[in-house]
């Protein structure tokens with residue numbers, strides 16, 4: 001029998017100042033024993049300290065570890081402090097959440113996702129994108145037992161992070177086109193329901209883009225719910241296929257090439273403009289959607305050297321080569337890459 005396991009969060013808590021309920025949420029989930037909070041320098045005071053206070057008020061013993069990148073070393077650092085913990089909480093951006101998620105999986109303990117920004121769709125997904133020598137791609141981790149998304153913290157984060165989360169969702173358009181192409185050319189397994197959820201989430205966020213405003217709690221709530229849905233599409237598919245195709249290959253390649261990469265979602269959005277053109281689709285629709293969301297649509301806005309855009313386009317196909325996309329096995333030639341980036345206004 002070929003069984004399929006679909007893992008999803010048990011509870012999702014979204015609301016203003018909900019982070020103050022972290023202790024109560026853990027108690028209601030019958031979690032006891034020692035806990036570990038993983039965070040970063042910025043997000044310690046933004047969210048982790050409040051979560052820790054809430055836990056200690058209910059007599060939880062809480063340890064803390066700070067990390068700076070989503071790498072195996074960072075995972076090891078967390079694991080070294082997780083010997084007898086019953087829950088690891090990741091309080092921060094995507095990198096913090098991925099490291100906490102992976103460490104919890106490796107230590108066979110629960111993971112709680114506490115996003116402090118709505119900047120990516122990994123807040124509820126069962127995968128973790130961890131940097132390695134070949135460039136980061138997502139590994140199988142585990143779904144959070146719960147998500148605590150404080151919309152007051154999220155709405156006060158730099159708007160750029162919210163726009164980046166929206167762009168990460170818009171990039172689902174080309175991820176689905178690549179998945180459909182792989183199904184036609186390679187007979188790759190394809191989930192209609194995961195694809196439909198991924199695409200519907202992208203369509204909805206584009207439809208609402210004019211109401212996504214800086215500092216608005218309802219905007220934060222809307223984007224968090226969309227990021228959650230995109231993560232559920234990943235859960236249903238059992239892989240990042242519904243949300244990661246050639247545009248993500250481009251972004252992961254750029255992470256390796258650029259001196260100072262931009263935000264993940266920003267890079268994926270620009271990748272989607274160019275990959276939609278390669279698919280012969282309506283790339284101007286993608287570009288205009290990103291403009292409406294105030295997400296970057298070119299190298300200048302990304303603050304990335306145009307030469308790095310070309311280099312990333314030329315090497316993108318080498319990222320996760322087993323995942324077939326419009327880039328094919330040989331990728332773009334230098335001339336074709338330049339032509340594509342110029343034609344779509346990216347450089």
Ligand SMILES: NC(=O)C1=CN([C@@H]2O[C@H](COP(=O)(O)OP(=O)(O)OC[C@H]3O[C@@H](n4cnc5c(N)ncnc54)[C@H](O)[C@@H]3O)[C@@H](O)[C@H]2O)C=CC1
Pocket residue numbers: 040042043046070092093094095096098116117119120121122123125126127128129136138153154156157158161164168234240263264265
């Ligand atoms: N596991 C999955 O399914 C997915 C994982 N990812 C991964 O997530 C990462 C991207 O996540 P990002 O959050 O874009 O990057 P990030 O984790 O580097 O965070 C971006 C910056 O925002 C700051 N920040 C976070 N919350 C803040 C707040 N409230 N106020 C001010 N600053 C705040 C962080 O300190 C950091 O400096 C990538 O590594 C990507 O591969 C992305 C999508 C899906």
Ligand SMILES: O=C(CO)COP(=O)(O)O
Pocket residue numbers: 121122128129136137138168240243244248249
């Ligand atoms: O970023 C992701 C989905 O938005 C995860 O994608 P990867 O599998 O390419 O890391």
Ligand SMILES: [Zn+2]
Pocket residue numbers: 120121168243244248264265268
């Ligand atoms: Zn992404």
